[in-house]
Amino acid sequence: MNKSINLAVDCMGSETSLIEILEGLNESALRKENLFFTLFGKSADINQAIENISPLNIRSKVINCDDQILMTDKPTDAMKLKKNSSMQLSIDHVSSEKSQAVLSCGNTGALMAISLLKLRTIASIKRPSIASIWPNIKGESIVLDLGANIKADATSLIDNAILGSALAKVLFNVPEPSIGLLNVGIEEMKGNENVQRASEILTEMSSKKQLNYYGFVEGADISNGKTTVVVTDGFTGNIALKTAEGTAFMVQSYFKKAFKSSIISKLGYFFASLSLRTVRERLDPRVHNCGIFMGLTAPVVKCHGKSDRLGISYAVDIAYSLVQKEVNKKVETILINEI
Amino acid sequence: MNKSINLAVDCMGSETSLIEILEGLNESALRKENLFFTLFGKSADINQAIENISPLNIRSKVINCDDQILMTDKPTDAMKLKKNSSMQLSIDHVSSEKSQAVLSCGNTGALMAISLLKLRTIASIKRPSIASIWPNIKGESIVLDLGANIKADATSLIDNAILGSALAKVLFNVPEPSIGLLNVGIEEMKGNENVQRASEILTEMSSKKQLNYYGFVEGADISNGKTTVVVTDGFTGNIALKTAEGTAFMVQSYFKKAFKSSIISKLGYFFASLSLRTVRERLDPRVHNCGIFMGLTAPVVKCHGKSDRLGISYAVDIAYSLVQKEVNKKVETILINEI
Numbered sequence: 001m002n003k004s005i006n007l008a009v010d011c012m013g014s015e016t017s018l019i020e021i022l023e024g025l026n027e028s029a030l031r032k033e034n035l036f037f038t039l040f041g042k043s044a045d046i047n048q049a050i051e052n053i054s055p056l057n058i059r060s061k062v063i064n065c066d067d068q069i070l071m072t073d074k075p076t077d078a079m080k081l082k083k084n085s086s087m088q089l090s091i092d093h094v095s096s097e098k099s100q101a102v103l104s105c106g107n108t109g110a111l112m113a114i115s116l117l118k119l120r121t122i123a124s125i126k127r128p129s130i131a132s133i134w135p136n137i138k139g140e141s142i143v144l145d146l147g148a149n150i151k152a153d154a155t156s157l158i159d160n161a162i163l164g165s166a167l168a169k170v171l172f173n174v175p176e177p178s179i180g181l182l183n184v185g186i187e188e189m190k191g192n193e194n195v196q197r198a199s200e201i202l203t204e205m206s207s208k209k210q211l212n213y214y215g216f217v218e219g220a221d222i223s224n225g226k227t228t229v230v231v232t233d234g235f236t237g238n239i240a241l242k243t244a245e246g247t248a249f250m251v252q253s254y255f256k257k258a259f260k261s262s263i264i265s266k267l268g269y270f271f272a273s274l275s276l277r278t279v280r281e282r283l284d285p286r287v288h289n290c291g292i293f294m295g296l297t298a299p300v301v302k303c304h305g306k307s308d309r310l311g312i313s314y315a316v317d318i319a320y321s322l323v324q325k326e327v328n329k330k331v332e333t334i335l336i337n338e339i
Numbered sequence: 340m341n342k343s344i345n346l347a348v349d350c351m352g353s354e355t356s357l358i359e360i361l362e363g364l365n366e367s368a369l370r371k372e373n374l375f376f377t378l379f380g381k382s383a384d385i386n387q388a389i390e391n392i393s394p395l396n397i398r399s400k401v402i403n404c405d406d407q408i409l410m411t412d413k414p415t416d417a418m419k420l421k422k423n424s425s426m427q428l429s430i431d432h433v434s435s436e437k438s439q440a441v442l443s444c445g446n447t448g449a450l451m452a453i454s455l456l457k458l459r460t461i462a463s464i465k466r467p468s469i470a471s472i473w474p475n476i477k478g479e480s481i482v483l484d485l486g487a488n489i490k491a492d493a494t495s496l497i498d499n500a501i502l503g504s505a506l507a508k509v510l511f512n513v514p515e516p517s518i519g520l521l522n523v524g525i526e527e528m529k530g531n532e533n534v535q536r537a538s539e540i541l542t543e544m545s546s547k548k549q550l551n552y553y554g555f556v557e558g559a560d561i562s563n564g565k566t567t568v569v570v571t572d573g574f575t576g577n578i579a580l581k582t583a584e585g586t587a588f589m590v591q592s593y594f595k596k597a598f599k600s601s602i603i604s605k606l607g608y609f610f611a612s613l614s615l616r617t618v619r620e621r622l623d624p625r626v627h628n629c630g631i632f633m634g635l636t637a638p639v640v641k642c643h644g645k646s647d648r649l650g651i652s653y654a655v656d657i658a659y660s661l662v663q664k665e666v667n668k669k670v671e672t673i674l675i676n677e678i
Contacts, residue, residue: 072526136589137592147523150523151531182578184486184573184578189413192574219578219582220581220585221585222585223588224585224589238523238558239521239571239575239578239579240558240579242559243558243559243562243582244558244582244583246560246561246562246563246583247583247586247590249559249562250476250562251618254618257618258615258617258618259607261610264607267603267606267607268607268608268609268611269604269607272598272604272607272608276597279590279596282593283590
């Protein structure tokens with residue numbers, strides 16, 4: 001039997017209801033028999049809600065928390081003032097090695113600040129970044145940073161390239177993932193000083209075979225799947241991510257409307273509904289856009305703010321893979337030995 | 340009869356073929372009987388191609404140019420070394436008031452540099468920016484800057500807000516267009532120093548009724564249509580635009596594939612094809628994403644690099660409106676009197 005994997009789950013402080021969180025965890029528990037949970041939240045509520053959710057009820061421990069970090073809390077305040085919140089205690093559980101990864105739907109800034117303080121960064125990494133797995137025409141790619149590091153200098157971009165490449169290597173099982181640096185054009189002279197400098201360094205590292213740098217890529221290349229990893233700063237990455245989410249939603253609305261134009265087209269829509277469901281799920285940010293905090297000593301996964309059970313179980317599966325494939329340890333090894 | 344409107348058209352240096360450009364101009368000429376063109380390019384080629392394109396052939400003058408600016412030319416080189424290129428001569432035609440607007444599918448950086456030198460900026464505007472009309476769920480909005488100004492400080496963001504608001508006022512006929520500032524979150528404390536500072540100034544200007552500032556918006560709010568104008572720096576804006584283009588293309592590919600899953604769904608797709616054509620056109624960047632250079636003394640419109648006749652005629656219609664509605668003059672009046 002596989003070694004058991006334990007996740008610390010922050011069950012408070014998000015727009016996702018407790019029942020959706022628990023149902024989501026259960027879906028993953030049904031798929032992975034060696035998966036166990038420690039749930040942080042109001043124990044009375046959790047115990048009542050979990051009673052009929054099986055096998056989650058027999059594979060969870062509940063730790064009572066009276067305090068929660070709100071979406072509106074400032075990260076620094078949340079860190080200093082809410083030491084007994086469900087978020088802080090779930091991260092403590094990982095830093096004391098009682099669990100192997102943290103899952104939260106809560107305040108991203110607070111989750112980042114507390115994780116950074118308690119789990120610390122690996123090797124030469126100064127600040128963690130947020131990576132996500134994006135769908136593209138060919139399959140999937142890793143995009144980072146999606147909002148951890150607003151002030152981007154060349155060093156952070158290089159760190160992101162190293163982290164993204166290491167993540168793709170382990171998660172996608174690709175020996176030398178190609179890395180694109182997001183810019184306003186693909187010509188060498190394009191872009192600001194940071195991307196120019198980062199591109200020079202990445203070219204040098206590529207020539208030493210430390211990583212596989214493709215060069216500059218443009219916004220459209222994310223969904224084209226031109227490279228396996230797309231690197232950018234947290235400001236641009238966050239805006240690109242949310243613009244893509246909004247666009248996908250808008251295009252789907254247009255399509256739905258177009259198919260209401262005649263009875264036959266409505267019928268066609270009905271008959272395509274199974275395939276369309278897959279399309280919708282593939283594009284639904286609540287399902288697919290969980291954020292993987294990269295560069296820390298242990299995996300931290302942040303679900304989309306408006307996740308439902310599907311999104312939660314997707315995020316749990318990611319956290320499970322990160323632990324099972326020992327991604328953080330392998331990333332550290334790559335950082336120390338190859339760079 | 341309406342006063343005649345003259346456009347200077349750069350017919351060289353792009354991926355769009357001469358015949359597509361001419362057919363596109365002709366489509367607009369058919370719609371607007373007071374529209375005339377001066378065409379800059381190889382006169383032998385143009386005269387031969389235009390012979391059977393009516394009414395364009397009787398409403399155009401051709402000015403021969405042997406030199407063209409290539410997509411790969413550096414803007415500064417193009418400006419200094421290619422004084423007799425079709426692009427430079429078409430801009431000269433407007434600066435000497437023989438035409439009222441320029442249209443080009445060529446090198447964006449060169450077009451910006453030469454326009455800035457020869458047409459100059461209005462009032463307090465230091466650098467022009469590139470605006471575009473984006474489709475959203477409710478209708479359309481103005482987004483800028485899409486790549487003119489890579490280094491964004493608070494002043495450029497304010498300029499963009501003023502220019503975008505003035506453009507929306509005139510083009511959409513909205514008295515007080517709402518302005519959103521693109522950021523990584525909507526909370527006051529979010530984002531970098533530039534957006535923070537710009538937001539403070541815009542709030543102050545809004546309280547003096549100089550413009551209608553909504554506050555921070557996120558990437559998804561562009562296609563939600565939360566505000567009429569969305570302001571950002573040229574680096575982020577360009578990446579957001581291209582990410583949206585790529586995403587729209589990807590979602591459409593997924594849909595097409597889903598509708599191939601059964602005969603009935605194929606039939607439904609066929610019966611929805613008229614409505615779907617409208618959707619495709621609405622989303623096609625070659626049709627809708629022309630760039631309007633804002634902040635200059637005369638309108639300059641840059642067609643998408645891979646435009647076809649539809650895209651060209653859409654861009655001509657925009658240039659026509661900008662001239663007819665005297666947008667540049669009105670923007671200058673707003674800048675001098677209201678700000």
